[in-house]
Amino acid sequence: MSEVMRLFHFSEDPSIAVFEPRPVRVPSPRAPGMEWLNGPLVWAIDDWHQPLYLFPRDCPRILIWPGPQTTAQDRAKWWGGRSSRMIAHVEAAWWDRLSTSSLCRYELPHGTFEPLNDAGMHVSRVAVEPLTVETVRSLPSRLTACDVEIEIVPSLVPLAEVWKSSMSASGIRLRNARDWPSA
Numbered sequence: 001m002s003e004v005m006r007l008f009h010f011s012e013d014p015s016i017a018v019f020e021p022r023p024v025r026v027p028s029p030r031a032p033g034m035e036w037l038n039g040p041l042v043w044a045i046d047d048w049h050q051p052l053y054l055f056p057r058d059c060p061r062i063l064i065w066p067g068p069q070t071t072a073q074d075r076a077k078w079w080g081g082r083s084s085r086m087i088a089h090v091e092a093a094w095w096d097r098l099s100t101s102s103l104c105r106y107e108l109p110h111g112t113f114e115p116l117n118d119a120g121m122h123v124s125r126v127a128v129e130p131l132t133v134e135t136v137r138s139l140p141s142r143l144t145a146c147d148v149e150i151e152i153v154p155s156l157v158p159l160a161e162v163w164k165s166s167m168s169a170s171g172i173r174l175r176n177a178r179d180w181p182s183a
Helices: 072-079 092-100 139-145 157-164
Strands: 007-011 042-046 061-065 086-091 103-108 113-115 121-124 132-136 148-153 168-172
Touching: 061 157, 086 092, 092 139, 092 148, 139 148, 157 168
Parallel strands: 086 148
Antiparallel strands: 007 042, 007 103, 042 121, 061 086, 061 168, 103 132, 113 121
């Protein structure tokens, strides 16, 4: 029997009855033919990748994890002897907010979603009613429970090189990071 895919949306708003498709707040450069990803969509994340969103909305972070493509050299450089499934790098300036914030985790029905094959992201082009909502408190504890090691750093800038490696990586809200170079 195959496992049912679970999809989530994280928000600081506890009262969302229906997720309406909307364009992204800050459009991203997209590959030709993929510009529609900046248009009206409902975004969701799969169960395995949900730790990417266990952060206050505007918190800049870089999460990395080894994948089947990861070379031994990159594993040694970026991962070392760690046994966790992911490492979440967060700037020290955001630690207090991360430690005191709570989020709402909405579970969404998977029927209208299509996978983007990019770090667990899925999108729906139509409105979606959540199945459940759960308040998530103590975000650092929840990350640890998801087997994510939190690494507090003065700046995320030195981690920019991870995208030139064979590691899997996700950078979110990097425009809010201290000294992050603009596109």
